[in-house]
Amino acid sequence: MLTQTLNTQAINTQVRGKIAPAHPVSDQFGAITGHVGLVATEFSYRKDEEIYGEDEPAEYVYQVVSGAVRTYKLLSDGRRQIGAFHLPDDVFGLESGATHRLAAEAIIDTTVRLVKRRSLDQAAATNVQVAHKLWSMTAMDLRHAEEHMLLLGRKNAMERVATFLLEMDRRLAITGIMALPMCRRDIGDYLGLTLETVSRALSQLNDEGVLEFAGARQIVLRKRQHLRDLDI
Amino acid sequence: MLTQTLNTQAINTQVRGKIAPAHPVSDQFGAITGHVGLVATEFSYRKDEEIYGEDEPAEYVYQVVSGAVRTYKLLSDGRRQIGAFHLPDDVFGLESGATHRLAAEAIIDTTVRLVKRRSLDQAAATNVQVAHKLWSMTAMDLRHAEEHMLLLGRKNAMERVATFLLEMDRRLAITGIMALPMCRRDIGDYLGLTLETVSRALSQLNDEGVLEFAGARQIVLRKRQHLRDLDI
DNA sequence: CGTCCATTTGAGGTGGATCAACCCTAGTGG
């Protein structure tokens, strides 16, 4: 596939350098590479650049170093469902089968660490702990997907936005402020809504004093319990 | 948890007998139990009986022998999202973590084969092929969940029903007729629709000659290509 | 300071939900 070829060439020519495989054990990727001495490579993508396409061979496994990534599926007429947002330290692109089942794009300028899928397979074939780690990472993705099916199938718009805000608050609000990397359309395509409906829900929460804007993508949660009550 | 205790007692008292672990390799469960000499036990549930609850400890892994199973999540006000239907030979209840994240119920009278989760864990800890098989089974569940997120987030009612019919046709129409084990409400809770909307979509497909009813749950597909065109 | 998107807001439309009968049909009992 053309895109895959392009991506691979890009990796070979633009690679910034090998990095040492020493990471804290709490780190998902380091837990694998550290154990088996795999070498990870860093690579960068610009905003909206494709990292891999749907149904492309799964040649690499990725970890976000900085930036943010969306993985998604498309219908033939362009309707898009974002399956997950990947933030710093998150692993994505891990497959048990031969191909990626969702495409991946950088939401903003993004740097990733990557290892060859074959290396991981070999490591897993000889090291049961690596194999178990790969399984548990896929199981975490499944857990998220199951929660998200409940949201997409049965929650109303306000409940979806509340769930989204609490998820992002948990994942990226180290400080009090939540700096969302993605636009309203991305949020809508993640939540199965239109961007206008997302905007209206956020405006209503702002009017109710549940949150405050410091810019459209800079949100401060003021009443987390109110959101939790919506996230039933 | 009370239910778990009851389930376990039921298994001990109502068990129908140990069965030999010899299954064809193509069989998901046999691929594991055959390799490592695990003993599987058979057990039966009546229509609508709970097999395990959400967040219960994952003590067993199950395979449908006959019948059908739904796995689902509930919101506190009773809204239900069915994550998957499990038909004969399907494995369900396989977890990497400690608990079941969806509840499971028999849709009709159902017999399952089950093995202790601890046995599988031990087998996986010593046998890399078993570990890989567990991973790939979880990855298959993830693949299904990702497809289903696209359906729930972005397809309209008719497209959802068409996708459902093609999935069931693939999975249970050995003969020309498709004998659905589940009611319209189950289908609706799987597709994120109401039972009335499911019924209307099926009636419309019947009017268009795309399918024929031989009873509400006995469906014959007449124009599969028409359904595939809807399943974009 | 101007341009270009992203976002917000408004107005109106609609697909699917809700509410309500009604109709099958499988199972039950006489």
Added chain:
DNA sequence: CCACTAGGGTTGATCCACCTCAAATGGACG
């Protein structure tokens, strides 16, 4: 063997949450 019943399924009428289309506003960046 047939009448009765209950639960599942269908169909109709109406409603409304969210979508669509449109325009105004805001903010980032050269």
